Amino acid sequence: MSSAAEYAHHFxxxxxxxxxxxxxxxxxxxAATRIGNTVIWLEALHQNGxxxxxxxxxxxxxxxxxxxxxxxxxxxxxSSVRRELQDAFERNGIDAFPVSATEDIGAVTMHLPxxxxxxxxxxxxxxxxxxxxxxxxxxxxxxxxxxxxxIGYQGRxxxxxxxxxxxxxxxxxxxxxxxxxxDAPGNExxxxxxxxxxMDYELELAAIIGKPLPMRQRLNAVDADEHIFGPxxxxxxDDASRALQR
Numbered sequence: 001m002s003s004a005a006e007y008a009h010h011f012x013x014x015x016x017x018x019x020x021x022x023x024x025x026x027x028x029x030x031a032a033t034r035i036g037n038t039v040i041w042l043e044a045l046h047q048n049g050x051x052x053x054x055x056x057x058x059x060x061x062x063x064x065x066x067x068x069x070x071x072x073x074x075x076x077x078x079s080s081v082r083r084e085l086q087d088a089f090e091r092n093g094i095d096a097f098p099v100s101a102t103e104d105i106g107a108v109t110m111h112l113p114x115x116x117x118x119x120x121x122x123x124x125x126x127x128x129x130x131x132x133x134x135x136x137x138x139x140x141x142x143x144x145x146x147x148x149x150x151i152g153y154q155g156r157x158x159x160x161x162x163x164x165x166x167x168x169x170x171x172x173x174x175x176x177x178x179x180x181x182x183d184a185p186g187n188e189x190x191x192x193x194x195x196x197x198x199m200d201y202e203l204e205l206a207a208i209i210g211k212p213l214p215m216r217q218r219l220n221a222v223d224a225d226e227h228i229f230g231p232x233x234x235x236x237x238d239d240a241s242r243a244l245q246r
Contacts, residue, residue, distance in 0.1 A: 044101035071210025071229035122152040196241035
């Protein structure tokens with residue numbers, strides 16, 4: 001299995017992602033970022049006054065066990081925090097940050113960065129919709145509505161886990177392939193319960209909605225970016241049970 005240190009080249013000062021991590025010396029999960037193989041504890045920096053001149057950044061914004069509070073702040077505040085980190089690194093390298101606020105990536109455990117209350121999965125690619133149609137209903141024709149609005153469905157937020165978590169095949173009811181067809185024996189049940197026999201996975205682009213929207217308030221598409229957390233997008237591996245979707 002590859003180690004986190006092998007991906008140092010993905011974490012230059014041009015990246016500077018926000019995450020939640022813990023370590024033996026900091027057992028409570030807290031806000032952090034990474035440059036190279038160095039984890040930088042944002043709570044420690046904030047407590048030392050590193051971000052003191054950023055207007056609109058609450059004292060406890062980087063002290064929670066999730067990034068929900070920070071993600072709900074105006075995007076200009078989030079960008080200012082990232083820019084402050086980038087500017088400091090470009091001036092003095094990793095020495096710009098106190099030793100007490102840094103740690104090697106090898107000592108760190110990552111956690112889900114946000115508490116997820118809900119999620120929607122959208123099919124935005126025509127080829128993906130056609131492939132899924134062939135797999136699930138043996139018909140690649142996309143629904144007419146697809147050409148006006150991406151197809152979406154609400155998923156189960158509790159099934160979203162951090163990278164490295166062991167995945168188990170889901171159990172459920174599905175059609176028994178042994179009972180299908182003209183030559184099928186008559187003693188086979190048509191519906192069986194058990195682990196999925198057909199699994200599929202997809203690499204997906206995700207957007208974290210950090211700024212909440214009050215109930216019954218509509219969001220104009222031109223204002224959507226202000227509600228999306230960060231300048232980047234997480235990658236998600238979506239494991240799907242095709243047998244249970246039929």
